[in-house]
Every structure is written in structure tokens, then in C-alpha cells.
Amino acid sequence: MQSKKLGWLLLSPTLFILGLFGIFPFIYVLWVSFHEWNPFAANPEKLFNWAANYRKLVFDAQFLASLGVTLAFVFFAVVSEVVIGYILAQAFMKDFPGKAFFRTIHTLPLIMAPIIVGSIWKLMTTPSIGIIPHLLKNFGIDLNIGQSAIAAFCITVIMDIWHWTPLVTLSLIAALVSLPADPFEQAQIDGANKRQIFWHITLPMIRPALIATVFIRLMDAMRTVDEVLMLTGGGPGSATRYVGVHIYKEVFPKTNYGYGSAISVIVLYLTIVICWLLYTSLIAPRNKRG
């Protein structure tokens, strides 16, 4: 309706900044990933070395292990969050006093900085000052996240559940509230049991919200860095060295920029592919239909 020039003019600062700090870094990292480049080594020049960085990467046991623990972490965290979140959302559907109050409290972790969440859980679980190891000692369990790999992994998962279950709960509450009552009444008249109602009515109807929530949680869980860096620093050993932590710990101290770029490119590749697959297979078809 008006001149398109004005439209592009209004968009241009946004595109300029995102280009400079979003797109260009990506192109740059792609370019560097095909070079041997260590500015603090004897030869600080960039040397083009074809796919040597990637050749090294696919055989890098530490990187592959880090991918593995990331996937395990994402799986356990997201599944628990969805199950707990759904149970809480269902419980919220009943009338009981203080609903708004409970929901407000439940929302609190969402606005907390990941690094604060990490520091809180560090204060809770460090053997000398933490309350959790102290209480567990009464049951004869010795919790030391600095030594036990499995304990450290579990605590990071629990921390993620504590931090992000509210997001799942709140989205599912929103979805459940907006459901029409008719199908449920009809099903009860027809004599359907609870399990049948869940699988055949509730689940299909909240599917869109459920998928969108899982999608967001999946992306966010894959990029978890701050809280884990604070809580365990990736240790003990490499038990909680998730890919983000791996990049942070590997690239900067070793200043091997070419190889670090290759790691970054592959992590971004995996994220985009997973993201795109979910988007096209689950969300886009729904938008097209209506």
C-alpha cells in the first residue's frame, strides 16, 4: 500500500545488526573451520587444510562422548519435565483454594538466571555446606557430585527439571483450560474409562501445545551451558561435559581456533537439522491446514 522502500528501510537496522552479529559470524566460523589456525602457536597464520579439522572431529572420542551425554541429558530432562508437568497441570484443573498463589510460586524458577540456578544447586549439593548430602547421610547415602559421575549427571538433570518443569506445566494448563467440555462428557456417557479418555481424547486435543512445548524444551536443553558450568564445570571427568560446556572448555584454553570452529559448525548443524525436522514434520503441516 505504501512504498516498499520504506518497509525495507524500517527493517534494515534489524537485518544489519543480525547480519553483523548472527549471519556473518556463522559464515566466518565456517570459513575458519577449513583452516589450521592457532594464533599463539609458532606459526600464527591461517593455513587452508581442506577437511582436516572435520576428519579429526569424527574420530574425536571426547567430542563424541560429549554428544552422547548431551543426548542422554536432554532425553531424561525433557521426558521427566513433560510427565511431571502434565500431572501437575491435570491436578490444577480441579477447583481448590489458592490456585493463583500456587501458580505464581511455580513460575518463579523461570525468570531466574541459569547461572543463579547453577549457584543455588551448587550451594545445595556441595558436600561441606550443602543440605542435600547432609540429609542423605542419614539414610546412609554418600552424595558427592565432585566424585561420582552418575550423581553429578543426576543432579544436573534434577536441576534442569526444577528450572524448567514450570514452563511445561504452564503451557499445558493453558492448553487444558481451553479444551471444550463436550467430548469428555460424551465419552463418560459412553462409558469410557480414564485411560481411554486420556489416549483418545485428551492427548490428541492437547497434541499441538504438547509438541510446541517439547520443541522449545528440546532446543533449550541442547544449549544448556551456564548452570552446568557453574554446578559441575563439566566434571567429574567428562560426565556432565555437554556440548556447550565442551566448546567453552575446549576452544578457549587450547586456542586451536580452526578445530574449535569445526566443532561449532557441527553442533550448529545438528541443532538446525533437529529443529528443522521437528518444525517441518510437526508444526508446519498444522499451520497449513488452518
Add this chain to the structure above:
Amino acid sequence: MKRSNPWLAVALWTLISFLTLFPIYWLFVISVKPAVDLFSTPDVLLTSIDWQNYIKVMNDSTLRGYMMNSLIISTGNAVLVTTLGFLACYALTRFDLAGKESVFFWTITNRMAPPAVFLLPLYLLLTQVYVIGDFKLADTHLGMILVYCTFNLPFAIWTLRPTLDGIPKELDEAAFVDGASAWQVISVVIFPLARPGLAVTLILTWVFAWNEYLLAATLTNFNARTLTTGLSEYVTTTGTEWGIMAAISVFTLIPALIVFGMVQKHIVAGLTFGAVKG
């Protein structure tokens, strides 16, 4: 929907609220414990309150500087992304631009990318490529404000678009017919109507910038170091000053809590990134 006994639900939600609040309570407990009591047997109840850690944090000029940096960077960034997001959304909703849906999608993708991936390229660009004479973007307030745009600007566009879609286009058409310039339409007609949406966006982007750690830890040394990075400086290999760390955490938490109280109702829609209604 179900008329069964609500007490089970109340019990469940009470338990969950307790589990949610306890870690935050524990943070407070540690922050007001005198250093000598710290390593005695942990006690669930608060026996005495000692504000020493808070006084130490407030008297520490380095930390005061970090807090100032955090304020400058998050405020600057929130204002910038809200303004740019507002203009971009106006363009996206009012103009028939070729390929604008692709522009929109790829803008959003910027936020989904793991920040860790951008650490190295941004570090290299800010220290070696985006350099004008002696001026480097690394470790400056301006640099951090611009870098935070990568995740906050897509968010602002995402949350502002429905707001601007909701403002009838007839309004600006009428104003154009009356001979108003584009700038007048945006500032006099659209801006007042979009104000509630802009306020929520401003506040949420402010919180995200305030909470950010990874990029700040990598891209700043001293001049633009933020409060969240100050926090991690108290964790060292030789020992951690737990009380101070807890006190800084509380200081970092308070602004977010205030903001939370202000926009509580909108916060969920904002945090779920609008996708749920998609």
C-alpha cells in the same frame, strides 16, 4: 471437568511449591550465615541472621562496577531491541515485502542457535575484525549491547508481531489520507496503541540481557564485565567464598523478581516464545 476430591491436588501443589521454594530459601540461608558457621553441620532452620556478606558486596567497588555495567548493558539492549523490533514489525505487518516470511523465520532461527556455537566467531570478530582504528568492540558496553541483539531482537520481533497485527490497518491508512508522514503515523498513531505490548517486550528482554552469562564471560575482561560473570569469579580452584557468592546471587535475583511482579500475567506467554498458540 473432574469433581473428585480436591485435597489430593492441594497436597500435590503444596509439595511442589515447597520443592520450588526450598532451593531459593537455602540460597538466602547461606547468604546470611556468618563465615564461621558455614562448615558446621548444615541446619535447615535459620538460627541467626548476619548481613555481613551483603555489606561486603555493597562495599566492593569492583562488584558495584559490575552491577553498573549490567544495568547499562541490559537497559541499553532492551531499549534498542524494542525500538528496532517495533519498527521491523511495523514493516512486516504493513508492507507486502517479497520473502518476508523467510526473513521472519530466519530471524527467529538466530535465537534457536546454541550460544556456545557463536562464542568463538564473535570473540574473533569483536577482537580482530570489527575494529575501527584503536577502538575494539570487545569488552565495551556498546559491543555487549549489540551482541545481545542476536538473541533478544528475534524475541522482540516474535512477541511484538501479534501486537502490531492487532492494530487495525485502517487507522494508519486514514492518517496517511489526512497527509501524515510515515514517521508521524508510527509515533502518533501506532506507538500509543502498541504501548502495552512494548512494555512487556522491554521488560522481558531486559531480564534476558540481565541474566546472560556465557557471552559476557567470554567477550569481556574488565570494562564491561557483568554481575553474572562476577558471580563465577568467586568460584576458584583454591576455594569458594560461598557466602559472598550467595549474596551476589540474591542481588542478581532481586531485579528479576521485581520485574516478575510487574508483568506476572504476561510472563508465561513471553517465555513460551509464543509458540504454544502457533
Add this chain to the structure above:
Amino acid sequence: MSDDKEAAKPGFLPIETNWFDRLFISVVIWVALSLFWLRFIEPLGLSVWIAAAISVALGAHIIRKG
């Protein structure tokens, strides 16, 4: 993410795609095949360029017929 303006035509791919989506799919396949090749097939003595050639051929086919 397909634009209304760009022609989305049905091809052998299970979803509706425009040329940009198909280019994207081709690149994704290229990267995946190359990484797989570097890990498992190159040690047997076949150069990674063979993977590149296969990917380009496959990509051309996807972009034209997808």
C-alpha cells in the same frame, strides 16, 4: 517457512517444498554423507571427493524433481 510467493510444487519428497527448502535438504545430506564418509569409508582408501560427487548429483536431482 515456504513463501506464498514462491511456487511450492509437489515432488517425490513427502512434504511440499520450494526451491530453497530443497537446496537446504541437499546441503544437509551433503554434510551428513561427508561426515559419515570421513569416519567409515575414507579409511578404506576412497577419497571424500566421491562423497561430494554423489551429494552434488543427489542434490541436483532433489532440486529439480523434489
